[in-house]
Structures are given as structure tokens and as C-alpha cells.
Amino acid sequence: MNLGLEQKSVLVTAASRGLGLASAQLFAAEGAKVTIASRNEESLQRAAQQIQTATGQSVNVVKLDVNRPEDIARAIESAEEFGDGLDVLVCNAGGPPGGSFIQLDDSKWYQAFEQNLLSVVRLTRGAIPYLRRSSAGRIVNITSSSIKQPISGLVLSNTMRAGVWGLTKTLSDEFGAYGVLVNTVGPGRIATDRIAEIDEVTAQREGIDVAQVTEKFIAQIPLGRYGQPEEFARAVVFLASPANTYITGQALLVDGGMVKNL
């Protein structure tokens, strides 16, 4: 299937590693003009080099902390200049810290709100004038399987991701009239640095090996393994492409069947 992404202008935030990087690389492989943005310049340059080597496409690189409105404005402007417009926005950010409710004070709640919910609001507000002008404007918000089944010990993530899901649905209604399609994709357990760190912390807390932690999670996944970032990226890239003409306001989990609800 031709996804129709050639020459489309795409901004992926938090794209120097993991799910963001895998998505950016697949957009580039499809011939899109891709801008990647995150905080550490060295990691960004490494990611750009990786994409260039794998796809032959050079990508635009912008330093961005999604907590800073001025960085968001600059990233959108840079993506728009590089791509001669903006067709696709993929909102991604680092995950909030774990912890149970009684361990978390207001400052942690404000930080998680700004990084994982307000950033999506700000990115969308900045990008929507350009997306409206596109013939195939698309927004994909990266969340978590917790939008369908909250995860113990991740109260900040559970709460903010649910907010992004509510926002996604609402925006799909408001932006449908402009032909802008808005969806969210929720990872279950996709093998990235973040998941490796979480497994390590869980192993320490429970006094067991990381391998045992991994085994426990895998036992809950019908496909019997963690997913790979490229497998997740395929869902993001399809939903963000002109080939997706009628799917909007949806939450798609890429979780190997882990979440059991209907």
C-alpha cells in the first residue's frame, strides 16, 4: 500500500530515542520531510545520523524541551520551514516518574501535567493553523496502554494519559471539519530504554532479577514477547498518513494483546 507520505512535512517530538525515533525513521523511509526534536543535542544528532544511514534521507533537528512554550513555537516554525508547511504532528514526551499517590506532592503533579498533557495542548495550538492548510493534516498522540487499563504504581501517567485521550477525542470532533484527523496510539510494553529502566527499578524493588521481571510481564502478553519500536511505529505512521482517510478519534493499543478489556 502506498501511504502517500512522500514530501509530507512531519514533526515528531521526543524523537531522539525509542518510540519517537522509530516513528521518525519510518516517516523518513516513506519519503516524508521529517523534523525531530528533543532536549539533548548530541542524542538528536546521533538519531539524525541513524535515520540518514538507514533511509538515505536527511532530517531536520531542533532542540526542544516540551515543557518550554518558546521551544515548542521554535520547533513548529523550524518544521514548517524545513518541510514547506506542516502536515503531521506526532506528540510524544518522556514519561512521568512512577510512584504511588501518597508519595507524590503538588510539584510532581504540576510537572507531569506540563510534560504529558499541557505539552500536547501547546503543540496542537501551535500546529493547527498549518495542519488546517494541509490537504491531509494529521495528529497522533503517543500515550500508553494505561488509557484502557491503569497500571499500578504509575498514578501520574494513568491520569495524564487519560487526559490526552479525552483531548484527542474532543479534537477529532472539533478538527474534523478542517479535515484534520486526530488519534492516539498506546504502547503496551515496547522494548525501549524507558521499559528497560522500569524493569530494572521493579527488579530492585522486588529483590528479583530483571529477567524474572520481564518473564512476569511476558506471561501477560498473548504474543509472548515485548514489542519492537518499529512495530509500534507502523501504527503511528499509518494513522498519520494520507492512506488513513476515515479513522479519527480512536485509541489504538500496540500491546501484543496485553490489555484484556473490550
Ligand SMILES: NC(=O)c1ccc[n+]([C@@H]2O[C@H](COP(=O)([O-])OP(=O)(O)OC[C@H]3O[C@@H](n4cnc5c(N)ncnc54)[C@H](OP(=O)(O)O)[C@@H]3O)[C@@H](O)[C@H]2O)c1
Ligand atoms: N516503551 C513503552 O512500552 C511505553 C509504554 C507506555 C508508555 N510509554 C510512553 O511513551 C513515551 C515514549 O517512550 P519511550 O519508551 O520511547 O521512551 P524513551 O526511550 O525513554 O525515550 C524518550 C524520548 O523522549 C525525549 N524526552 C524526554 N523528555 C523530554 C522533554 N521534556 N522534551 C522533549 N523530549 C523529551 C528523550 O530525549 P531527551 O532526553 O534528549 O530529551 C527521548 O528521545 C513516554 O512518554 C513513555 O512513558 C512507553
